[in-house]
Amino acid sequence: MTRLETSAGHKHRLVIVGGGFGGLETVYRLRGVDLDITVIDQRNHHLFQPLLYQVATSTLATSEIAWPIRHLLRRFANVKTLLGTVTGVDPAAHTLGILDGEPVPYDTLVLATGARHAYFGHDDWEPFAPGLKTLEDATLIRRRILTAFEKAELEPDPAIREQYLNFVIIGGGPTGVEIAGTIADLARDTLKGDFRNIDPTKARVILIEGGPRLLGAFSEELSDYARRALERLGVTVHFGQPVTDCRQDGVSFGGQVLHARTILWAAGVQASPAAKWLGVEADRAGRAIVNGDLTAPGHPDIFIIGDTASVKSGDKPVPGIAPAAKQQGAHVANTIKARLAGDETPRPFQYRHAGDLATIGKRAAVIQLGKLKIKGYVAWWIWGLAHIYFLIGLRNRLAVALSWLWISLTGVRSARLITQKDAHEDA
């Protein structure tokens, strides 16, 4: 009996938890394979996270970067989609616990449950410095940014008005750089002329990076270019001084206090609790340390991939980015197909790094593809075309292209909506 046969006589049950890049790639590669596949996610939509910062900054609509998982998999006859929150794994019983639902049995399990932003022991900062991982996070940040300008317009006290016009972004990775550049664009371009008491172009955007430079994954040359490009957009960049406190009215770093009413967190992530569910070892960010073939130690039937797995390829850690998750999904699918064919040999995962890219506002980007480095407006176009290419569905590609074209021509952002309540603001 190979591992992919079961004694009960039913078809082999593969359960994939998480409809992100890793989970979906696994399913895509198993189309038509004789398996009974279930995809479980606590949200009904796959999210194109690389563009999430554009929802947070009023550039794109929520529906332009999200797509119902169920719909993406409608033509996969061997796949069921289930909206549910996984509460744990019982490896002995081969079942998953589901909140308010029956346990789901599996023969092979793929955990692709991703990560949330994390505050490294400072969870009390979250109300003041929201992070960006979900559509709800993005609409919350959009509301905070737009509301800050509205409050500044109303504020009679000039000192407090200035605080409302200070925007602090913590973390100088791609997300932090992209948010900072886009807020600068928003203030200088989109909001220009819309107010009577304040001048939104006078808004200050401050990016704080604890390390020695921006975009640590890029070469120093591109890091430096990114800093200069941000500064040209009016962004102030601080290095080497980690933030030591976040409050409603500002942040402390490097011994100084910066007053600001909008603080955004782009400084780190914490993996989902997959490692805890299985009782396997995790790294500092909570990612399960998996075997070279992406199985969980001691659980050859359980794979862990994407942002919730810690694995090395060669001697380098695999980064937490969409292409890595997709490659891992494809690798797991191939392993499962090999096992189905009776080949149980462990197959070590080899990561191929395609490159890194990040935008700075709406006219510049940096791209590093191995030794090839591209920057500036040409890089922005490559970045834009690549992201449109990777978006799911022609309709979303058209809609996003229309949004970008419009903003590029007019500066007008259509998704400038203050919606939903902010629990923190009500309190």
Next chain:
Amino acid sequence: MTRLETSAGHKHRLVIVGGGFGGLETVYRLRGVDLDITVIDQRNHHLFQPLLYQVATSTLATSEIAWPIRHLLRRFANVKTLLGTVTGVDPAAHTLGILDGEPVPYDTLVLATGARHAYFGHDDWEPFAPGLKTLEDATLIRRRILTAFEKAELEPDPAIREQYLNFVIIGGGPTGVEIAGTIADLARDTLKGDFRNIDPTKARVILIEGGPRLLGAFSEELSDYARRALERLGVTVHFGQPVTDCRQDGVSFGGQVLHARTILWAAGVQASPAAKWLGVEADRAGRAIVNGDLTAPGHPDIFIIGDTASVKSGDKPVPGIAPAAKQQGAHVANTIKARLAGDETPRPFQYRHAGDLATIGKRAAVIQLGKLKIKGYVAWWIWGLAHIYFLIGLRNRLAVALSWLWISLTGVRSARLITQKDAHEDA
């Protein structure tokens, strides 16, 4: 001294509360007039309410039908926009109270504060039967509808599964008819094939109207056509039996109980408290009964327009629709201009009814323009072109046209997102 001069030597201050169709039309007509105008709204966006049901049914994105008021008025040098919630009017002091803000002084006041849905003394029904007036209402209803299909897919008990697939709409006016037709389209067209345990095309959509027919404002011929067109889409229509109870698991009407887990309210509205603020008489729906020139009785400097005003033109009540609000806004602007020119003669408002229109699903509509009656697919096209024409901004027109074209060709709805939490569901 005419009414539009002020003794203090400052420019005459016109304050308009509400950035809906009525309030914006007033401002548009006063562009360049020598007034100090302030527009106050508790939301940052003007909402194109006639298409709100399309957000609630996953057809359009929120940002396609909403536009920042501040942006719409950016080129009006005499206008300030203020995001704030009005708490009351002090006519003696000529000031408006603002939540968490300084009182706003006015010389002339226009109250265009609209209406909310209302339950006629049954406010306890609201958690079970949400109504549709704001973007938040629309995303809540969208979440309820999509979640019902997800819960049905998971539900092992066939009786409860059926309840999740029953959708009850209360109220047979244009909104009720449009929601019912679009849910039927969604179930039969968009969701077809996406589920494994349920067949969404078997969902039942039930429209309950307390009166004798649908679309009371239309001719009987068109009412009857609308009923037949809905029935062709699979909608069950009940007349003449008002709903007597709404619960989490169903409604009671005409002595029978109908089990359903999704109930939507399109049966009535309650005006905003403008009448209470001023202590003037209101009709049953809470609308202030205004003078023929749209001023509040006893307050010649205060105009009340749109859904929060009750007024007759000839001997007929002016209906609560966007064109009526816009005509009233234009009338008030003309009155203010006349007063500026020293002409204080009261100018009675004359309403010109252009027509009524409503869609039934994505291939039929009814239009009544005086004696001219149009129905079917041609009417749908006229309806669609008219609504695209009245949308604000070329970008939104392009985006909405793209969305409709796409749904028409493929049945795929891009805005099928379950987002935000539902306070009621959490409880």
